[in-house]
Amino acid sequence: xxxxxxxxxxxxxxxxxxxxxxxxxxxxxNPNLYWYxxxxxxxxxxxxxxxxxxxxxxxxxxxxxxSRPQDRQFILSSKKLLLSDSGFYLCAWxxxxxxxxxxxxxxxxxxxx
Amino acid sequence: xxxxxxxxxxxxxxxEAFLTINCTYTATGYPSLFWYVQYPGEGLQLLLKATxxxxxxxxxxxxxxxxxxxxxxxxxxxxxxxxxxxxxxxALSVNTxxxxxxxxxxxxxxxx
Numbered sequence: 001x002x003x004x005x006x007x008x009x010x011x012x013x014x015x016x017x018x019x020x021x022x023x024x025x026x027x028x029x030n031p032n033l034y035w036y037x038x039x040x041x042x043x044x045x046x047x048x049x050x051x052x053x054x055x056x057x058x059x060x061x062x063x064x065x066x067s068r069p070q071d072r073q074f075i076l077s078s079k080k081l082l083l084s085d086s087g088f089y090l091c092a093w094x095x096x097x098x099x100x101x102x103x104x105x106x107x108x109x110x111x112x113x
Numbered sequence: 114x115x116x117x118x119x120x121x122x123x124x125x126x127x128x129e130a131f132l133t134i135n136c137t138y139t140a141t142g143y144p145s146l147f148w149y150v151q152y153p154g155e156g157l158q159l160l161l162k163a164t165x166x167x168x169x170x171x172x173x174x175x176x177x178x179x180x181x182x183x184x185x186x187x188x189x190x191x192x193x194x195x196x197x198x199x200x201x202x203x204a205l206s207v208n209t210x211x212x213x214x215x216x217x218x219x220x221x222x223x224x225x
Contacts, residue, residue, distance in 0.1 A: 006156075032211055043217035044157075044202070051211060090156055094206075094213070099145045099164040102206075102213050104156035 002027035006091045006105030013112055019064075019078040021108050023091030026072065032096040033074040035066055038088040038107075050074060051096060086112045115140045119203045119216030126193055126223050134188040134219045136177075136203035144205040146170075146179055146186040151200045151218070160188075160201070193223045 006023045013019060025031050035047040046059045048066035056066050063082055067075045074091060091105040120135040138144065145164045149157040161170030166181035175190045186203060203216040 034213070044215040046212075049212065092157075092213075094211075096211055100206075101145075101147055101159050101162055102204075104149075104158070107154075107156045109154070 002093075002103065004091065004093055004103055004105045006108060008108060009106065010109045011111070013081050013110065015083055015112055016080050019076070019081050019085070019110070021076040021089055021091075021110075023074045023076075023105055024072055025093045028072070028093070028095065030071060030096070031093040033068060033072075034092040034094075034102065035074065035076050036090040036092065038090060040087070044090070047076070081112045083112050086110055115144070115205065115207055115212075115214050117203050117205055117214050117216040120219050122200075122218070123220040123222060126221070128195055128223055128225050129192045130223075132188070132190040132193045132197075132221070134201055134203075134221070136186045136188065136216060138184050138186065138203075138205050140184075140205055140207060142207060144207055146177070147204040147206070147213075148175070148177055148186070148188050149202040149204060149215075151202065153199075157202060193221070195223045195225055197221060198223050 003026045032051050034049045036044045050056050050068045064078050089108045092102045094102040116139045118137050147162045148160040150160045151157045161172040163170040163179035169178045177186050177188045200218045200220045202218045204213050206213045
């Protein structure tokens with residue numbers, strides 16, 4: 001069966017520090033991968049999605065970047081965090097086929113102080 | 114463009130009450146429709162889905178019917194429990210299956 005792992009679960013970082021969140025998927029190949037951000041009490045904002053290695057689509061211009069160095073690995077990064085980067089970050093995958101759903105990781109709670 | 118409009122919350126119900134959370138969509142082509150549930154501090158879990166008009170998705174007592182004529186996918190449950198307290202998201206995916214669009218979420222609290 002397929003599983004998705006996202007870490008760390010919580011993170012407290014000072015303003016101006018770098019960020020690296022990692023997400024890996026097991027049990028499937030060539031998945032679509034997604035990074036979402038959820039601000040407190042608000043909906044999901046799609047940040048990046050990828051349909052293959054090295055193929056990244058950015059939905060919102062911001063202080064963040066994403067990379068997909070391997071088929072089932074998706075990394076969210078920042079060189080210098082801002083206070084506004086605080087939030088709940090969710091990684092997800094889908095089979096990229098019509099009528100299939102997205103599966104989510106457990107999320108990372110990032111607090112920038 | 115493709116989008117989902119979801120009923121504003123928060124919603125507070127007494128245990129065993131009837132639940133409806135409204136969801137309407139705008140989409141090009143023929144989308145698939147989903148309801149996800151998020152418990153505090155966790156990721157989203159798929160609750161149910163429907164992939165074509167008049168399909169009814171159901172799970173754990175929750176139901177939603179894909180209504181193409183009204184572009185709606187309302188979530189219903191006949192008798193809610195305290196354990197149903199969570200945030201519920203309506204979502205759609207477009208024909209290619211590559212992108213998902215989510216509503217803003219509806220927070221449900223069920224009180225004993």
